[in-house]
Amino acid sequence: GNSVTQMEGPVTLSEEAFLTINCTYTATGYPSLFWYVQYPGEGLQLLLKATKADDKGSNKGFEATYRKETTSFHLEKGSVQVSDSAVYFCALRGDTGRRALTFGSGTRLQVQP
Amino acid sequence: DADVTQTPRNRITKTGKRIMLECSQTKGHDRMYWYRQDPGLGLQLIYYSFDVKDINKGEISDGYSVSRQAQAKFSLSLESAIPNQTALYFCATSDSGLVSGGNYNEQFFGPGTRLTVL
Numbered sequence: 001g002n003s004v005t006q007m008e009g010p011v012t013l014s015e016e017a018f019l020t021i022n023c024t025y026t027a028t029g030y031p032s033l034f035w036y037v038q039y040p041g042e043g044l045q046l047l048l049k050a051t052k053a054d055d056k057g058s059n060k061g062f063e064a065t066y067r068k069e070t071t072s073f074h075l076e077k078g079s080v081q082v083s084d085s086a087v088y089f090c091a092l093r094g095d096t097g098r099r100a101l102t103f104g105s106g107t108r109l110q111v112q113p
Numbered sequence: 114d115a116d117v118t119q120t121p122r123n124r125i126t127k128t129g130k131r132i133m134l135e136c137s138q139t140k141g142h143d144r145m146y147w148y149r150q151d152p153g154l155g156l157q158l159i160y161y162s163f164d165v166k167d168i169n170k171g172e173i174s175d176g177y178s179v180s181r182q183a184q185a186k187f188s189l190s191l192e193s194a195i196p197n198q199t200a201l202y203f204c205a206t207s208d209s210g211l212v213s214g215g216n217y218n219e220q221f222f223g224p225g226t227r228l229t230v231l
Contacts, residue, residue: 004155036222043117043203043222044156089155100146100171100205101220103155 002027006090006104013080013111021075021107023064023090031092033057033066033073034101038087047075047088085111116140117223119204125229132191134226136204143209145187146220147171147179150201159202162187163209194230202226 006023013019025031032051036044048057050066050073057064062077073090090104117138126132136145143164148156148171158171160179168181176198178190191198204223 041224043224044205044220045222046219049219100158100161101156103148103157105153105155 002031002092002094002102004090004092004102004104006088006107008105009087009108011107011109013109015082015111015113016079017111019075019077019080019084019109021088021090021109023073023075023104025071025073025090025092027071027092027094027102029095030068031094033064034091034093035062035064035073035075036089036091036103038089038106040086044089080109080111082111082113085109117204117206117221119202119223119226121226122224123227125231126194127231128195130194130230132194132228134189134202134204134228136187136189136223138185138204138206138221138223140206140208140221141184142206142221143184144207145181146205146207147177147187147189148203148205149173149198150203150225156203159189191228191230194228196230199228199230202228 003026034049035047037047038044048059050057053068055066064075087106087108089106091101120135146161147159157173162168162181180188203225205220207220
């Protein structure tokens with residue numbers, strides 16, 4: 001079955017530091033890949049997505065590239081802000097069947113001023 | 114107003130009680146989902162519904178039941194709550210694209226219901 005593995009947190013960074021959150025997946029075929037963000041006390045929001053190999057999703061300064069050869073979709077941001085503090089979830093949607101999203105366990109990011 | 118609403122937002126109950134969590138959406142989406150979130154485990158799918166007459170079990174459906182009363186409403190029931198069902202529960206919706214031709218990939222989440230079973 002499909003699965004998503006992402007690095008454990010928390011990740012603690014100073015403001016303006018470079019961020020990488022690793023995500024790898026296992027799936028057959030050509031899944032779509034997503035990053036969701038959950039701010040404190042809120043539901044999940046879609047941050048970015050990529051639907052085919054070598055696509056780069058980007059939003060709010062965050063980027064992730066769909067790497068089929070390494071089955072990865074790492075999230076990066078060049079300069080984090082305190083307001084980026086949240087929990088980040090990597091997820092995939094398979095290209096067959098009728099399943100919903102498969103989520104990773106989430107990585108908490110804490111950005112200090 | 115929020116597009117996906119959940120009620121209640123917080124609930125404390127006792128073992129053995131029947132609990133219903135409700136979800137409503139104004140997005141006009143045909144697909145709705147229930148997830149639970151436990152610390153360190155991400156989100157796990159409980160049930161999903163692709164339309165009013167199409168309801169499917171997810172990864173962890175045991176101990177739960179659902180009802181899709183209308184396209185806009187999808188409720189989750191715990192018939193006899195137990196302490197290990199203490200978690201954060203999220204409802205989500207998506208558009209299959211079959212009618213709208215829109216983006217069928219994105220799911221939109223409600224704010225969550227925090228359930229504590231004592």
